[in-house]
Amino acid sequence: MRWFREHVDPTLFEQYFVLFDESGVTRRPCDLFLDFSYRLTGLSAIFQDEAATKKKYLLSSEYHRLHIAGSEAFCVGIGVMDRLPVVPVNVENNPDYGRTLYQSGSFTDYGTKQDYSIPKLQEYLARNDVEVSRALWQTLCQVKPEVLQARYRPNARAEFRSAPSQLVHHLRKAAWIPDRDGIFHKQAGISRDRLREDFPWENANCWLTAIEFGKAAMHIEAEAKAREAQRESAATTLGIPVELADELGTLSPDELRQLVLKVKSHRHRQFPVRRPSNPERRITQVAGAANDAPDIEYGKPRRRVRTTNRETKIAARQYLIDLYTNDDDELVCQICEEVMPFKLRNGAYYFETVEFLDLEREHRENYLALCPTCSAKFNYADATTDEELLESTLRVENDTVSVSLAHEEGTIRFVETHLIDLRAVLGVTAEV
Numbered sequence: 001m002r003w004f005r006e007h008v009d010p011t012l013f014e015q016y017f018v019l020f021d022e023s024g025v026t027r028r029p030c031d032l033f034l035d036f037s038y039r040l041t042g043l044s045a046i047f048q049d050e051a052a053t054k055k056k057y058l059l060s061s062e063y064h065r066l067h068i069a070g071s072e073a074f075c076v077g078i079g080v081m082d083r084l085p086v087v088p089v090n091v092e093n094n095p096d097y098g099r100t101l102y103q104s105g106s107f108t109d110y111g112t113k114q115d116y117s118i119p120k121l122q123e124y125l126a127r128n129d130v131e132v133s134r135a136l137w138q139t140l141c142q143v144k145p146e147v148l149q150a151r152y153r154p155n156a157r158a159e160f161r162s163a164p165s166q167l168v169h170h171l172r173k174a175a176w177i178p179d180r181d182g183i184f185h186k187q188a189g190i191s192r193d194r195l196r197e198d199f200p201w202e203n204a205n206c207w208l209t210a211i212e213f214g215k216a217a218m219h220i221e222a223e224a225k226a227r228e229a230q231r232e233s234a235a236t237t238l239g240i241p242v243e244l245a246d247e248l249g250t251l252s253p254d255e256l257r258q259l260v261l262k263v264k265s266h267r268h269r270q271f272p273v274r275r276p277s278n279p280e281r282r283i284t285q286v287a288g289a290a291n292d293a294p295d296i297e298y299g300k301p302r303r304r305v306r307t308t309n310r311e312t313k314i315a316a317r318q319y320l321i322d323l324y325t326n327d328d329d330e331l332v333c334q335i336c337e338e339v340m341p342f343k344l345r346n347g348a349y350y351f352e353t354v355e356f357l358d359l360e361r362e363h364r365e366n367y368l369a370l371c372p373t374c375s376a377k378f379n380y381a382d383a384t385t386d387e388e389l390l391e392s393t394l395r396v397e398n399d400t401v402s403v404s405l406a407h408e409e410g411t412i413r414f415v416e417t418h419l420i421d422l423r424a425v426l427g428v429t430a431e432v
């Protein structure tokens with residue numbers, strides 16, 4: 001073998017029947033290809049359908065089995081195929097010929113017409129067979145860089161013009177690259193991480209660059225990144241968290257408009273304003289009334305039914321309606337600050353008159369106007385102690401008292417008159 005390699009021109013053997021095929025028939029090297037035991041070339045899949053007249057035969061695995069050193073390289077050296085051949089083709093068939101390559105000028109001996117492809121390439125590309133695609137892939141990983149380009153110049157005075165070769169054009173056009181799920185993609189539509197493991201990323205000759213592998217996939221990725229950046233900047237501009245911007249993004253323009261209208265109308269809805277014209281006189285009056293207020297009394301000890309609050313509650317009702325009805329004639333809840341959810345048959349808003357602090361006497365000022373939901377939360381899910389409520393009622397400056405309701409921080413909002421009254425009452429009755 002070594003003697004052969006060193007002394008003999010391998011082309012000498014090309015036309016002689018010197019090698020066995022897999023069925024033991026001697027063949028010319030140019031009629032044979034290797035696969036399987038030597039190296040997975042995928043050529044078996046390609047040639048199994050070849051017309052009988054041009055049939056290629058699988059090289060006998062004996063040479064490999066006998067461990068003849070260098071047998072594979074020798075066989076390839078004398079013309080056995082280990083990859084698909086790339087051959088010169090007519091540049092005038094290149095799609096870029098008229099547009100890019102051609103230039104006028106008389107064609108001389110110094111002119112260049114260069115273009116390349118693989119015989120039957122389009123047929124192989126259309127097979128959608130992983131083995132066939134792998135044979136192509138392996139061939140392409142090994143092609144010389146120059147076959148990726150078509151070049152043309154009519155004579156020595158002209159400049160070379162170049163464009164992608166027909167090989168590249170065909171490879172760009174077909175969906176021939178299988179992904180890990182066996183789906184075939186065009187070169188642009190698949191990304192490197194979706195490639196099968198037996199399709200190695202080998203780009204030393206820049207063929208993957210030439211066919212623009214992953215271009216669309218990269219474009220999609222870049223678009224996704226751009227969208228992400230846009231999303232973040234939109235959120236920043238609006239001054240809201242990205243997640244909220246995403247949620248808004250899922251709404252249709254119509255839904256967004258409705259949302260805006262709803263928020264606007266809610267904002268527009270005013271919490272009522274009540275301010276006594278003469279606060280001092282009011283305080284004196286309320287304090288005086290508070291002094292005369294009845295003590296809270298219960299009925300028979302075992303039943304503990306409060307008997308004195310009925311009248312106070314009735315008085316509180318009207319008092320609260322007067323204080324918490326806004327300019328649009330809507331009665332507003334002191335906690336959620338929403339309009340009471342429904343009206344009674346008589347046209348009046350339904351609301352609950354809820355006792356605020358635990359005091360010694362009955363005072364209409366010690367009641368809140370709440371919607372049913374807030375009333376339930378205040379009665380059953382209020383984690384604020386009476387002392388805390390009392391203290392913040394006395395200290396409060398912005399008309400709201402903080403409460404912890406159903407595990408959420410909330411506020412009870414008062415109109416100024418109510419707060420003044422309530423403090424006057426507390427000045428009289430509470431142990432401050």
Ligand SMILES: [Zn+2]
Nearest residue numbers: 333336371374
């Ligand atoms: Zn409410």
